[in-house]
Amino acid sequence: MLRRGRFGRPMDAMASEYTSSMQVDVRLFSPVVQINAAHTVMLAERKIISPQDAAAILRALCDLHAKGIKALELRPELEDIHMAVEEFVVATTSEEVGGKLHTAKSRNDQVAAAIRVALRLEILEIRAALLELVGSLTALAEKNVSTVMPGYTHLQIAQPTTFAHHLAAHAWAFIRDLERLELVYVQANSSPMGACALAGTSFPVDPIRVARLLGFKRLSENTMDAVGSRDFALHTMAALAILMSDLSRLAEELVLWSSAEFDTIEMPDEFSSTSSIMPQKKNPVVAEIARAKAGRVGGALLAALTVMKALPQSYSLDLQELTPMLWDAVDQTKSSVRIMSRAIGAIKPKVENMRRRAEESFAVATELADTLVRDAGLAFRDAHSVVGRMVASATEAGKSPKDLSFEDLQSACREVLNRDIQLSEVKFRPALNLERCVEARALPGAPAPKAMRAQINLLKREMKIRKKLVRAEKRAILKAEEKLLKLARRMSR
Amino acid sequence: MLRRGRFGRPMDAMASEYTSSMQVDVRLFSPVVQINAAHTVMLAERKIISPQDAAAILRALCDLHAKGIKALELRPELEDIHMAVEEFVVATTSEEVGGKLHTAKSRNDQVAAAIRVALRLEILEIRAALLELVGSLTALAEKNVSTVMPGYTHLQIAQPTTFAHHLAAHAWAFIRDLERLELVYVQANSSPMGACALAGTSFPVDPIRVARLLGFKRLSENTMDAVGSRDFALHTMAALAILMSDLSRLAEELVLWSSAEFDTIEMPDEFSSTSSIMPQKKNPVVAEIARAKAGRVGGALLAALTVMKALPQSYSLDLQELTPMLWDAVDQTKSSVRIMSRAIGAIKPKVENMRRRAEESFAVATELADTLVRDAGLAFRDAHSVVGRMVASATEAGKSPKDLSFEDLQSACREVLNRDIQLSEVKFRPALNLERCVEARALPGAPAPKAMRAQINLLKREMKIRKKLVRAEKRAILKAEEKLLKLARRMSR
Amino acid sequence: MLRRGRFGRPMDAMASEYTSSMQVDVRLFSPVVQINAAHTVMLAERKIISPQDAAAILRALCDLHAKGIKALELRPELEDIHMAVEEFVVATTSEEVGGKLHTAKSRNDQVAAAIRVALRLEILEIRAALLELVGSLTALAEKNVSTVMPGYTHLQIAQPTTFAHHLAAHAWAFIRDLERLELVYVQANSSPMGACALAGTSFPVDPIRVARLLGFKRLSENTMDAVGSRDFALHTMAALAILMSDLSRLAEELVLWSSAEFDTIEMPDEFSSTSSIMPQKKNPVVAEIARAKAGRVGGALLAALTVMKALPQSYSLDLQELTPMLWDAVDQTKSSVRIMSRAIGAIKPKVENMRRRAEESFAVATELADTLVRDAGLAFRDAHSVVGRMVASATEAGKSPKDLSFEDLQSACREVLNRDIQLSEVKFRPALNLERCVEARALPGAPAPKAMRAQINLLKREMKIRKKLVRAEKRAILKAEEKLLKLARRMSR
Amino acid sequence: MLRRGRFGRPMDAMASEYTSSMQVDVRLFSPVVQINAAHTVMLAERKIISPQDAAAILRALCDLHAKGIKALELRPELEDIHMAVEEFVVATTSEEVGGKLHTAKSRNDQVAAAIRVALRLEILEIRAALLELVGSLTALAEKNVSTVMPGYTHLQIAQPTTFAHHLAAHAWAFIRDLERLELVYVQANSSPMGACALAGTSFPVDPIRVARLLGFKRLSENTMDAVGSRDFALHTMAALAILMSDLSRLAEELVLWSSAEFDTIEMPDEFSSTSSIMPQKKNPVVAEIARAKAGRVGGALLAALTVMKALPQSYSLDLQELTPMLWDAVDQTKSSVRIMSRAIGAIKPKVENMRRRAEESFAVATELADTLVRDAGLAFRDAHSVVGRMVASATEAGKSPKDLSFEDLQSACREVLNRDIQLSEVKFRPALNLERCVEARALPGAPAPKAMRAQINLLKREMKIRKKLVRAEKRAILKAEEKLLKLARRMSR
Secondary structure (H helix, E strand, O other): OOOOOOOOOOHHHHHHHHHHHHHHHHHHHHHHHHHHOOOOOOHHHHOOHHHHHHHHHHHHHHHHHHHHHHHHHHHHHHHOOOHHHHHHHHHHHHHHOOOOOOOOOHHHHHHHHHHHOOOOHHHHHHHHHHHHHHHHHHHHHHOOOOEEEEEOOOOOEEEEHHHHHHHHHHHHHHHHHHHHHHHHHHHHEEEEEOOOOOOOOOOOOHHHHHHHHHHOOOOOOOOOHHHHHHHHHHHHHHHHHHHHHHHHHHHHHHHHHOOOOOOOOOOHHHOOOOOOOOOOOOHHHHHHHHHHHHHHHHHHHHHHHHHHOOOOOOOOHHHHHHHHHHHHHHHHHHHHHHHHHHHHHOOOEEEHHHHHHHHHHHOOOHHHHHHHHHHHHHOOOHHHHHHHHHHHHHHHHOOOHHHHHHHHHHHHHHHHHHOOOOOHHHHHHHOOOOOHHHHHHOOOOOOHHHHHHHHHHHHHHHHHHHHHHHHHHHHHHHHHHHHHHHHHHHHHO | OOOOOOOOOOOOHHHHHHHOOHHHHHHHHHHHHHHHHHHHHHHHOOOOOOOHHHHHHHHHHHHHHOOHHHHHHHHHHHHHHHHHHHHHHHHHHEEEEEEEEOOOOHHHHHHHHHHHHHHHHHHHHHHHHHHHHHHHHHHHHHHOOOOEEEEEEEEEEEEEHHHHHHHHHHHHHHHHHHHHHHHHHHHHHOOOOOOOOOOOOOOOOOOOHHHOOOOOOOEEEOOOHHOOOOHHHHHHHHHHHHHHHHHHHHHHHHHHOOOOOOOOEEEOOHOOEEOOOOOOOOOOOHHHHHHHHHHHHHHHHHHHHHHHHOOOOOOOOHHHHHHHHHHHHHHHHHHHHHHHHHHHHHHEEEEHHHHHHHHOOOOOHHHHHHHHHHHHHOOOOHHHHHHHHHHHHHHHHOOOOHOOHHHHHHHHHHHHHOOOOOHHHHHHHHHHHHHHHHOOOOOOOOOOOHHHHHHHHHHHHHHHHHHHHHHHHHHHHHHHHHHHHHHHHHHHO | OOOOOOOOOOOOOOHHHHHOOOHHHHHHHHHHHHHHHHHHHHHHHHHHHHHHHHHHHHHHHHHHHHHOOOHOOOOOOOOHHHHHHHHHHHOOOOOOHOOOOOOOOOOOHHHHHHHHHHHHHHHHHHHHHHHHHHHHHHHHHOOOOOOEEEEEEEOOOEEEEEHHHHHHHHHHHHHHHHHHHHHHHHOOOOOOOOOOOOOOOOOOHHHHOOOOOOHOOOOOOOOOHHHOOOHHHHHHHHHHHHHHHHHHHHHHHHHHHHHHOOOOEEHHHOEEEOOOOOOOOOOHHHHHHHHHHHHHHHHHHHHHHHHHHOOOOOOOOHHHHHHHHHHHHHHHHHHHHHHHHHHHHOEEEOOHHHHHHHHHHHOOHHHHHHHHHHOOOHHHHHHHHHHHHHHHHHHHOOOOHHHHHHHHHHHHHHHHOOOOOOOOOHHHHHOOOOHHHHHHHOOOOOOOOOHHHHHHHHHHHHHHHHHHHHHHHHHHHHHHHHHHHHHHHOOOO | OOOOOOOOOOOOHHHHHOOOOOHHHHHHHHHHHHHHHHHHHHHOOOOOOOHHHHHHHHHHHHHHHHHHHHHOOOOOOOOOOHHHHHHHHHHHHHHHHOOOOOOOHHHHHHHHHHHHHHEEEHHHHHHHHHHHHHHHHHHHHHHHHOEEEEEEEEEEEEEEEEHHHHHHHHHHHHHHHHHHHHHHOOOOOOEEOOOOOOOOOOOOOHEEEEHOOOOOOOOOOOOHHHHHHHHHHHHHHHHHHHHHHHHHHHHHHHHHOOOOOOOEEOOOOOHOOOOOOOOOEEEHHHHHHHHHHHHHHHHHHHHOOOOHHHOOOOOHHHHHHHHHHHHHHHHHHHHHHHHHHHHHHHOOHHHHHHHHHHHHHOOOHHHEEEEEHHHHHOOHHHHHHHHHHHHHHHHHHOOHHOOOOOOHHHHHHHHHOOOOOOHHHHHHHHHOOHHHHHHOOOOOOOHHHHHHHHHHHHHHHHHHOOOOOOOHHHHHHHHHHHHHHHHHHHHHH
């Protein structure tokens, strides 16, 4: 259709397939129909086309909307879904009437608008899924505020903490991911319609009306920027790549904890596979794939950054190549967050193993040193050295933490500081008690059960606020869609 | 110092150099001194250490602050700046007094805090530089609202626009970059102090007090998350990578426009180099480097995403490796934005060349087709075909746009639609006029001079609001710093 | 099938879909059938299974081979194509006989083998396509050894060269890409069969026999490495990413040259699209997409590097996630090279425009300076300054290169060196002649027509050798395949 | 110096610093001096400059070589080391004589040549370091051919293997890295000298002579390609990124094995740090940093690919920005490989722990199933099910592998297959024996001690051949360097 006036020959078949976006465009079907409907409504309202022509076009569009994408012929030589929809309208009405559909718009603004319409909903879905995941983590944490486990640094056992505290650490990262996605949403939810090819139009269009009909909250401030920018896509992919980075860290821990060596969670059969005949061998495949997907989403971001690098204004076809990367990042993230949310909801902590590991290590050593500072007046660095020496001797002698005696401490003190320590023996034993040690860390954010309950309440409040926002934003765009279709149907009569 | 209690042998020299962050830590000097001061003030206020000990430590810190980093011995075997500062305090006071400095804190929370303190200021500087750049673009645009130039898609001349419109397209992308960096700032400006190694502390510390003394606006909600997360760094680098992507597009255009083929701007000598003897050859080196730096910053982001992938909780030394990438992204972006702001301020548009290129092309064809739709009642697709045919014939006949006659149009119409067109000849000529064509695109965001002036006012308003925000945030942290030092000096007496 | 002995419950449907590789595995169908056939042949030859069982299994496999993949049920709960093929064999034979197929092998070695079998052929196809592209460039170069055009540095016109010289510059980069892909092929063409899950097997298998039957040239030297390594995939993707980087540079030039500003090639209609109504506007869409694909392939490499980072031995399911990235890199590269080869074959250089651009610039300035060094005894830096001054004055006076006189040179000399130049006037004029200037650059590798013809011959020789290698390697694997199927059919009787 | 003829004003100070490569160029000092010397020798030999001028220039260069880089003024406004060296020669000789140094060359070919000269040596150093690492792994493997440990898939214990087998798996990956670096070396070791700015020169230079004097093995086949290509740098970085990916996997295992949960190696104090007071806590910092560096090198590659994307011919300053990424990749890789080689040489396997973990798991289950296939005639899938059932029952009953009885097997067989198994009881017990199980896997590449010894011999042979090659290549370039300096000194008299 486009080549009629200008070109003698059709496009080379291989070139046509290479440059067509038809296959990927499938997910833009509904947005493209909506955009055409909103545009037509506005054209009629502004008397740029006649009510009769508008009615005929809207009839065709409503018809197409009802029939779905299978009504379209998706030949690659039509280049993209935008031309396929226009062709349908022309075929259903006439060359003359259907030929008016593209008045005062261009594929350039329409492509950008369609991606944004489709993306808005995806971001909301990912935010909803992320809230589910935070919910799963919070629910599991709530059951485990008193489940003592070792806290790690450098993958070495460092200090006792609780399973709840550990799970909540991940939850807060996801809350920040949500916060980022909220800005992503705001920036994506802006209408480029009216920008046409790049310089706007001399028709008296009403871009604000079109934006409202499509449920957009903002309007592009510059028509060249409207068609030539994709930073909203880069921004989305960046937020998703960071989210997946956070998710991969949780996934890694599921893999570690499922190993025979850690053995601190039970991954249920439904989320495991077996590839061999060993019964202890339940492969944590969901976590493995989620971990790997972080690479995939990061790669998509990088690919997109490379595509955009040094691209002059305004629209170039390179931008088309960026869109599948965006959808891949969206799809991989969405499914990963959803499945991890289910997996977290299903894992069973092996509470005794967690506690035993914490107990067998010298995880309480810090607390003992702190006690020496607090109750025996030692400088922190001295206390650090005394306890270090005590534990070194214990290890050499094959003693485990529970075998330690007050005398061991005194003798270490003599070795290091050349004097006895001034500590009442009653203070010594409790310092080695895991539960006491955890309970003593009672400031906001720390693992003490009481503090954790407060932290969980904070998480719940965050979820509540953010869920409400997701719901409100979803409602707004669905309502706009419904209203638009109703209006289109009314005007098509 | 740290190894005293635990290890028999010193670290292998090569390993020590390999794992030390000393060299990179130099930029953390001032933040580390501040954090130690704030922490000591709080320890004294909460009576965890005595006023005398606090005074001695604060004296040492104030002394160090005054002398600067050259007072420190930066041997790699000290591992990092944190140990170097502590060593200085111990050396200045005594093992006993200085040894109390590290009470109720850990390198883990201190490292995270120091990076955030240093980063906050950098983000503000980049935002300020970006506002300068937007200012340069806006000022240049303001002088060129009537400078007609070709608008491009696919690097093909598409429609006439103005230099102002083109420059503003870039400005809006930078405004969105600013918006992103504002959230980056909010997320980064959160205090991890009090988290200690990963599980908080049993000392009755006051993390809110420390946060306030350091000018932080938020507090970490979970101590493990506080020391083990670096999504604030990924977030920063992602925002910078997108910014640099936007900048590389502007840089590419400077390179193109400086070429003999485009020849639409004059890059002043101060921003050019010559490597040969041709006088027309002024290499646009600033733009070339800025374009390339986009790759560097994107690479830093990707490196950081890879480092974080699948890292279990909480702190691992891998996080240390991420910090130089963060600073590199910050430094490269800051200098690129600054130099591009100066370069934009210095370029001279070759106004006649811009206009001539627009004139020689058939950039007005769209407007003519729109006129046929508006005034002759053609469907858009028919108008598109008619004008296409007319221009194809003109090209074959070697005619340039200004040679086109009304008869050419009619004859194209007859060929394509088999009939004459119903258009008054008076409507024909103006449709081919560049200025009229630009003026007709008068909706918000479009290039018409009047619309552009409104757009420029919008840009100025955006700048004003955002500059105010930067100033307020900068003032807040500088005030906190000043207040902290004053307090430290007072308490050190 | 696998879960029968071990698990009580089936996999969660969402988890099953999330972790299944079935969809991507489709392209492994033929390799998997071959591997099973080769393995069965060997099992029978080593008497690990009976001739009767082998015959039944091979019958099923030959049947499957004939019917194609549509004979398989590709349900995600079967996990992958490997299980689907085994299920088919079991269904066609019996649980008892078909159950023997997996004797002494594992999915771990089979997956690695199947990817390598499929990849080998793809690498050969890409090498063949690349040779086509070098062929197109060489053919076009051959026609243009005397086509003078400006040579650029910094996108500034620097010195005259020829179109042939420019095209050949790209060709040599592709030759190096070929060289890299040849090593990729050698490393990929190595058999992991016999490694089983990770530790080999206690059955008396013959891995060398299986490797030969499958046309492999090498054998994995360590069974754990055989199943746990994917550096052959990273290596492939790295080579392809570099290739696409080279290709994107050629694509960029097609975009530039097609612009109205450069206007030095005509991109034929078959490889262009139009999105608007301007006749001069033929969008170079093939080149744009090829340029963008470089980002995509680079992103795939990065994603894969991230997936592999820090993955412990041996097989983890993360490796499965890497495979689609490999195929995407392969597919995108293959189609890009092929289409660019066709596009290069179709472009028409605008010879006069090329020459005019060279002529209007001061591209010959270097040659003039060299003449001053050679024939007037000036030091190079002095000659550089004299000519620079001459051209600066000419530009100011609005003179073009052909207006330059000997007196202009003398006066510049006096200004810069304070003396007259000792140059016979007969040497002056020829130094400004474009053709002479090009002809004077006659060393190997330089643009003089004679040298270029020699260079083209070198390119042809490279192509000839490398084509022969591709053909030989392709023949070897196709022959092995044919032989294997014949043997399988024979043994199945 | 360069701007004299052409520009009125000096470069903006900020722009000058932004675009100067002076700081990074420091490592090019010696290559640049060599290249200038080789070029001058050739100019004299070809009588392009007089023996006297050559002598003066060579005297200056020899002097500079002796004094080292501190003799140069590295002001950023000189742009780069190339200009700094030329300035030194001019200052030492005279404007007239020194001004001849740059005859028939350009910074464009000289930059490319200098990077290649510096890079060659670095690649050889990395190859040498990698051979050390393979040596460390092989030596450790040699001591542990009988050290039984669990083999893992999905980080789940799968089958028994040996520590030697596991270490050798890594060694082979590094052998392939070496193979890749050998091609990298060949491609990098090619001389661009003679290409000048991009189009060669009309002076009768002898590029082959210059290449030989500099120890290059190849010559660029096209002068534009010579100055405009950097695929040799991308190729290097790609090979290093893959190498670092391989290294990060080994590093990850050191981290895992050092954990309290795995506890299968002892990382010596010299390669550990402590950040806390727990004696069991020796942080595996070297491995952590090595793991993270994989991200850094991958990021450098990606950055470089992005820089090169869509860069038109020939030289652009963007290429300058790529060089620091190359050196960073080189430096990070070199130090990582070296330190990991030392760390591997120092770790102590905890042999009993390795064995105990293998013993407590059901790692032998595969071997038992294979026995059922071999000696009891079961189909593999049936054997798999029977053993799976047996182990599931044992686990439920709390039995460990050594508690399993023949009756347990029979009862599982009855449950699954509804019949007794036909296996002599004497075959049962040995199937559960770890050592026997390992010994039975005796094919090349498998863990049986005898096979492992053969594999180690193969590794040693590979090392020997490749060491020889590194030595020969290093000798060749060092000899060329020595010879060049001798010749320069002789000609300078």
